[in-house]
Amino acid sequence: MKDNIVTVKHLSFTYKDSKVPAVNDISFSIPRGSWTTLVGHNGSGKSTIARLLDGILLPNDNPRTVINVDGIELTEKTMWDIRDRVGIVFQNPDNQFVGATVEDDVAFGLENRQVPRSKMQTIVHDVLDEVDMLSFQKSEPQYLSGGQKQRVAIAGILAIGPKLIILDESTSMLDPAGKTKILSLIRDLQNKNGLTIFSITHDINEAVQADQMLVLDKGKLLASGSPKEIFENETLIKSAGLDLPLFYKVKNGLIKKGIHIPREINSEEKLVKYLCQLNSKM
Amino acid sequence: MSKIIIGRYIPGNSIVYKMDPRGKIIATFLFIVIIFLANNWVSYFFLSIFTLLAVWATKLKPKVFWDGVKPLIWLILFTSVLQLFFTTGGKVYWHWGVFNISEYGIQNSIFIFIRFVMIILTSTVLTLTTTSLEIADGMEWILKPLGYLKVPVAQIALVMSIALRFVPTLLDQTVRIMNAQRARGADFNSGGLIKRIHSIIPILIPLFISSLTVAIDLATAMEARGYREGAKRTRYRVLKWSKYDWINLGYFALLTLILLLTRTY
Numbered sequence: 276m277k278d279n280i281v282t283v284k285h286l287s288f289t290y291k292d293s294k295v296p297a298v299n300d301i302s303f304s305i306p307r308g309s310w311t312t313l314v315g316h317n318g319s320g321k322s323t324i325a326r327l328l329d330g331i332l333l334p335n336d337n338p339r340t341v342i343n344v345d346g347i348e349l350t351e352k353t354m355w356d357i358r359d360r361v362g363i364v365f366q367n368p369d370n371q372f373v374g375a376t377v378e379d380d381v382a383f384g385l386e387n388r389q390v391p392r393s394k395m396q397t398i399v400h401d402v403l404d405e406v407d408m409l410s411f412q413k414s415e416p417q418y419l420s421g422g423q424k425q426r427v428a429i430a431g432i433l434a435i436g437p438k439l440i441i442l443d444e445s446t447s448m449l450d451p452a453g454k455t456k457i458l459s460l461i462r463d464l465q466n467k468n469g470l471t472i473f474s475i476t477h478d479i480n481e482a483v484q485a486d487q488m489l490v491l492d493k494g495k496l497l498a499s500g501s502p503k504e505i506f507e508n509e510t511l512i513k514s515a516g517l518d519l520p521l522f523y524k525v526k527n528g529l530i531k532k533g534i535h536i537p538r539e540i541n542s543e544e545k546l547v548k549y550l551c552q553l554n555s556k557m
Numbered sequence: 558m559s560k561i562i563i564g565r566y567i568p569g570n571s572i573v574y575k576m577d578p579r580g581k582i583i584a585t586f587l588f589i590v591i592i593f594l595a596n597n598w599v600s601y602f603f604l605s606i607f608t609l610l611a612v613w614a615t616k617l618k619p620k621v622f623w624d625g626v627k628p629l630i631w632l633i634l635f636t637s638v639l640q641l642f643f644t645t646g647g648k649v650y651w652h653w654g655v656f657n658i659s660e661y662g663i664q665n666s667i668f669i670f671i672r673f674v675m676i677i678l679t680s681t682v683l684t685l686t687t688t689s690l691e692i693a694d695g696m697e698w699i700l701k702p703l704g705y706l707k708v709p710v711a712q713i714a715l716v717m718s719i720a721l722r723f724v725p726t727l728l729d730q731t732v733r734i735m736n737a738q739r740a741r742g743a744d745f746n747s748g749g750l751i752k753r754i755h756s757i758i759p760i761l762i763p764l765f766i767s768s769l770t771v772a773i774d775l776a777t778a779m780e781a782r783g784y785r786e787g788a789k790r791t792r793y794r795v796l797k798w799s800k801y802d803w804i805n806l807g808y809f810a811l812l813t814l815i816l817l818l819t820r821t822y
Contacts, residue, residue: 329781355783363781370774373782375690375722382793387783389791399793417725431782 280439280471281305281328285339288323288332297323299494305439305487310465310472312482312502315491316516321475322366324491325443328473329361330354345438359388362432364445368424372416377408380416381431388435402430406460422453426460433464440464442474446481454478483520490515503541522546566688571616572801573686578695580802584809585683589676591813600819601671607812608675611682625681626674633673641666689724693717694796711790719775727768734763 281304288298298320305311315321326332327342330349334340342349345360365371374380378399385395403409406426416424425445432440442461446454458481465472474481482488483502490497490505492515498505505511506523519527522543526536540549573581595604612622626633640662647660687695697714704710735745738759745756 326777331777331780355785358781358783361781363778365774365778365781367774369726370771371778372722373719373775373779375718379718379793383779383784384782386790386793387785387788389789391791392793392795395791395793415725416722417729435783 278307279304280307280345281473282341282343283328284341285337286324286327286334286342287337287340288320288327288334296494298327301491301494301496303489303496303499305471305473307438308465308469308471309486310462310474310484311487311489312474312476312485313489313491314476314479314482314515314517319491320494321491322443325363325441325473325475328439328441329363330357359435360437361439361441362435362437363441363443364425364428364432366444366447368421368428368448369416371428372424375415376412377403377414377416377419377427378412380427381434384431384435398434402433403427405433405464406430420453422449422456425449425453425457429457429460429464433468437470439471439473442472442476444475444477447477454481479518479520483522490517492516565684567617567621567685569615569617569686571614571686572804573611573615573682575799575801576686576805577796577798577802578687578691579698579796580798580805581683581687582692582695582699584805585679587809587813588679591816592672592675594813594816594820595668595672597819597821600816601668603812603815603819604675605671607808607815608678611808612678615682615686617685621685622678622681625685626677629673629677633670636673637666637670640669689721690718691796693721694794698796709787712787723771726771727764730767731760731764734760734767 283304284302286298286301287296289296301324313321313324323332327334328344328349330351330353333349333351333354334342344357347353347356347360349357372380373383381399381402382395385398390398399412400409403412406429408423408426408430411419411423411427419427428445429440440461446457449457461472464470474485476482483506485502487499488502488505489499490511497515498508498511502520506519512519526540526546529536534553536546536549540546592604595601612619641658642656642662644662644665645657645659646662647664649657649659651658684692693714696717697710700708700710700713735743739745743756743759745753745760748756
């Protein structure tokens with residue numbers, strides 16, 4: 276068995292005031308240190324999964340359901356231990372800023388864990404440095420941009436030293452520049468600290484860079500696999516109603532125009548190279 | 558809204574800014590109590606001198622303080638005039654029906670006027686030089702003894718600091734909703750009283766709903782970051798008592814002493 280940080284088996288969840296299950300009998304696992312993305316339509320149950328993994332929502336009573344995070348099985352008793360290992364960055368940067376200033380916000384999670392003040396100061400300083408927000412230490416949230424607020428949120432999570440970071444559409448309210456900055460920051464942190472990233476997103480160009488992709492539709496897991504496997508499966512893409520990343524759009528367009536693209540061309544770089552060669556041969 | 562001076566903070570760097578909010582809050586509250594010790598010209602003279610010194614120590618422009626007094630000037634004048642016409646005693650200078658202007662009346666109305674202005678000035682000194690956050694921290698410390706009466710002081714403090722943190726966010730939200738309704742033809746500044754009250758509805762309802770959404774989101778985020786209701790927490794922000802706070806209290810004690818000495822019984 277591979278080293279999986281998250282194992283989920285037969286997970287179902289139905290909200291109290293709804294008859295249809297938001298998540299319906301889902302099983303998947305996330306390898307340690309990987310970047311996994313979860314894609315799907317609005318209302319397909321993506322955010323519910325993020326909340327279930329952290330114990331903010333508890334799965335409906337089902338003896339077959341297993342949620343295991345970093346070797347701990349999620350129950351009402353263990354959910355606080357799991358929250359020490361999982362950090363979530365939510366969608367709206369405004370609504371998750373608890374502290375009155377940047378440093379207060381970063382220290383919030385430490386205060387909850389009863390970390391002594393002298394230790395807090397060094398941790399806050401270090402993690403703000405890591406996300407490049409040290410110069411904003413004393414700023415109040417209304418003077419920060421959305422991207423900066425999300426970086427503070429990430430710092431607040433890093434302060435606790437989690438093993439898994441869940442990004443619940445964390446970049447969906449940011450402009451393109453803010454988005455790229457946050458994603459590259461998270462990628463750096465992933466490589467440096469050996470974190471596992473579980474990202475929920477609508478952005479197909481972000482999803483294509485992941486190690487593993489999960490496709491969700493109406494609470495059911497349609498497919499899981501590498502982005503390449505998913506995007507080359509045309510019937511799957513159609514039934515899930517997904518958009519294609521730029522590379523696949525260009526490739527399919529070229530094939531339609533009658534230009535032959537060999538199978539081994541499977542990345543943007545290779546396609547560019549291949550097209551240049553094609554041009555020089557003509 | 559920007560005209561309201563009460564609760565506004567103006568950044569600065571004078572000695573008053575370096576004081577601990579706890580000391581400033583306590584001194585301001587006690588000042589309102591000891592102001593009633595003054596009952597003659599000498600004590601009111603010292604009271605005014607000490608208040609003006611406090612105002613001067615903030616190193617802020619006098620106009621800012623005038624802005625603090627201005628909204629209440631009619632109330633002050635009204636009270637003073639009532640005192641002037643209805644107090645009897647001493648020499649009577651003028652008399653007509655129930656109205657009369659007497660020696661005591663003149664004196665009382667001037668005392669009341671000074672008392673009002675001094676209270677407003679000192680509370681303005683507090684709010685202008687202390688951020689709302691510091692005030693919340695200071696209040697938490699002051700409320701701490703209530704913990705023995707099972708009052709959840711830590712929770713109240715968290716509620717206060719979150720409320721303060723969301724004031725600018727909600728103001729932004731209000732302006733945005735108003736603009737959005739204006740873009741659809743809403744008019745907030747004309748019509749009679751009833752019509753104006755009606756026009757507030759399209760602002761209030763979205764604002765309530767969005768506040769609830771924010772509250773739910775924030776609660777989720779707080780829980781995800783390990784906040785447990787009623788659990789013990791450590792504190793990142795602490796207040797520091799400095800030499801300036803001893804100056805502050807000493808200054809206050811001196812004023813109390815002078816007022817007691819000059820008071821006539």
